[in-house]
Amino acid sequence: MARKFDLTREQGIHLVLGNAMSMLDRVRRAMVDLGDPDPWRAGTAVYLIAVLGRSVTQILQKIGHYDKDHWLAWWTPRQAFMSSDPMLIYLNKVRNDFLKEGGGYHADRFLFGVSGEWYLTNAPAQHNGHAIPVNPHLDPPLPSIQTLGELYINWLQSVVDETTAEFAPGSRFESRYPQTSAPPPVPETPDPTSRRSPPRDSRDILRGQAESGPPAPPQPDHG
DSSP, X not given: OOOGGGSOHHHHHHHHHHHHHHHHHHHXXXXXXXXXXXXXXXXXXXXXXXXXXXXXXXXXXXXXXXSHHHHHHHHHHHHHHHTTOHHHHHHHHHHHHHHHHOSSOOTTSOXXXXXXXXXXXXXXXXXXXXXXXXXXXXXXXXXBHHHHHXXXXXXXXXXXXXXXXXXXXXXXXXXXXXXXOSOOOOOOOOOTTOTTOXXXXXXXXXXXXXXXXSOOOOXXXXX
């Protein structure tokens, strides 16, 4: 089996793009659990999206193995954007919370539920130079984790699409998902009777996870 550095430029770039698209598909699958009423599932989805989403851009950087000068010139301004954009900085901190600190409670970033929606404290107010839609009924107003997830996936898809157009135009790795230029709508007034209401409102969900650990498995019946 040929090593990756034995591949031609075209073969190597196609391999990288395919891996990046596969990773992005995993991020999309994690989105499903962001609206789950179980705080463990919703919180795990947040971590998965932050970790796997960052992996998409890390995979794309492997194109530099096959076209170094072109890649560096093209990627450098995009890397600078990632280091300055409030939403991307915030999600990278969420990623680091999980990978380097084991998740759990973090004073600046913890999950809480309000009337069927989950939120992260101190979530960013801007992405890509635009205001992020927030729930104005919170104090302070915050975007839901669903809103952050949708914006993040749209941005990741745009990076994959731009990379494909730059390094493999006309390849089979074209966008499999339509892009929406409009941001998600501002949340409506929460319905207190919503069936999607989480089991409890908490401004301390992740701290509770860290202190109590996951639910204990059922004990066998010896009777």
